[in-house]
Amino acid sequence: MGNAYEHFLSLPSRLLLDTCILNLLFNESEYIWEGVFPDGVGEDALNPDLVALRAIFQVNERATFQFLVSPLTIAEVANIQDFPDREIRLRWVLDVLDHWLILLDEIGNRAHRGGTVRHRFKLSPELQELESRLMEIPDFQRDPLDRLLLLQSKMANSDAFLTVDKHTIWRNREALDSLKLRVLCPV
16 A cells, blocks of 8 residues: 555646646637537547546546646747737636636645745746756757746746647656656646
8 A cells, every 4th residue: 555655645736737738728628628529539539638638637626736827828828820819818828827826825835935926037046057957958948938937837836847748848858857847748
């Protein structure tokens, strides 16, 4: 029983959601929340990360997961080229961020050092060192928003960063793990 209990304790309870996760939640909301399959797509053809994301949110109805949203996500969403979609999505992301801030007030803040998502993005010496180490990874040199989201994850004292970004963040998960940044995919 010790191994099962230890495994249970290793589950992250506080996750910073990458922008791509929020995009999936927005784009596939009928499936994730209601179980309605997309038109013309059967259960076998669904993206495994989408199926896992639905399961995570179903479990969350009884679990105590905390899903963090970074204000930096708003900048990424605002960069969507299709203006009408950008406006709708941006309003939705702001609602999600507002929900997180309200939840944070209700449950209290467990981030002692570095502040919360409301804290001004000021890098402590520890975070400056982390940013320097991230800059050594070519993908994070090219993508400042991913680098800043990872820093925000550390600032918010999250247990893990949840993403489906297989091209940059997930691909570099071993290097990030060595920097004490845990990266997970829904699967």
